[in-house]
Amino acid sequence: MKAKKSSFKKLKSKDGQLFNILNICLLILFTIIIIVPIWNIVASSFATSDSLAKGNFIFWPKETSLDNYIRVLSDSSLWSALFISVSKTVVGVLAHTAFCAVVAYSLSKRELKGRSLYSSLGLITMLFSGGMIPTYLLIKSLGLLNTFWVYIIPSLLSYYDVIILMNFFRDVPTSLEESAKIDGASDWVVFKKIFLPLSKPALATIALFHGVWQWNDFMTTKLYVTDKALYPLQMKLYEIITQSQAASSQGLNAAIEIGTTSKGIQLATIVVTTVPILIIYPLLQKHFISGMMLGAVKE
Incomplete structure (x- = not known):
């Protein structure tokens, strides 16, 4: 009986850990989907006209300007x-x-x-x-x-x-x-x-x-x-x-x-x-x- 309870607890803990991992992965994915467009707008707003026209940057432009x-x-x-x-x-x-x-x-x-x-x-x-x-x-x-x-x-x-x-x-x-x-x-x-x-x-x-x-x-x-x-x-x-x-x-x-x-x-x-x-x-x-x-x- 005790062996069954211990195995059930282990199975339950494994299911909980799997749920937490999946939940964290989904939250990270949603966070990336939300943050990347916002970051792109902010980074592009600091880009020079040439950098913005070429669009040759991902996270931050090579040439920045406050113009x-x-x-x-x-x-x-x-x-x-x-x-x-x-x-x-x-x-x-x-x-x-x-x-x-x-x-x-x-x-x-x-x-x-x-x-x-x-x-x-x-x-x-x-x-x-x-x-x-x-x-x-x-x-x-x-x-x-x-x-x-x-x-x-x-x-x-x-x-x-x-x-x-x-x-x-x-x-x-x-x-x-x-x-x-x-x-x-x-x-x-x-x-x-x-x-x-x-x-x-x-x-x-x-x-x-x-x-x-x-x-x-x-x-x-x-x-x-x-x-x-x-x-x-x-x-x-x-x-x-x-x-x-x-x-x-x-x-x-x-x-x-x-x-x-x-x-x-x-x-x-x-x-x-x-x-x-x-x-x-x-x-x-x-x-x-x-x-x-x-x-x-x-x-």
Whole structure:
């Protein structure tokens, strides 16, 4: 009997080791698939125009230059676009997170009148949309065309984020809320002093999701903004890509200045627009992972 148990344990340990080896190999493969294209973009952005044209490098160009970055960072419109991107991301994240939190707190209360109707309306927004033209007409009628608030107001509510916060608020012990109300606290005080501090992981998750969307969004600008003073970084990058494609399709010389090319400037702009998100993500990673695990384990 003992011999059978020992052989079973050995077999189980061998299976576990084989699984771990396969798992590590797959993770290494996926990591390489993700990192290699990113590294190629970064390395190419530092290449000279000749090295970039020849493409005779794999990991790092033989001839490097900062001309692409000097060209990009010396463009005054890029700094204006950076200011718009940062502003709309910060304001959009704060407004979106606060609005979704207030709606989720209200809908998490079973005694709320019309709660099922509000929930049904929210679910409908997840499944259906008015379409591009009706949405444009709505934005126009609200006077949001060519304004900064077109980045903020239409994206205030996401019912998906509301559901995440509702599930978290329902897990908060009711005894905390009852004891606070016995002491005379209003619903607003309970929400601000109890629910918000306890829901930091969920709020950080929603803030990160919406922040990445706000930072990468250029369709809002393309559809509703024609004033170039309100262009964000992503729209600036979109302009650079379309201009370089138009030049190449017409057979024009892509060189912009000595030592730089439209492709090199395009790659440098990609790096500049991606770096802020790469810096912010590690700061929110702890809360992000906790928020993603909400509801994953039931006791």
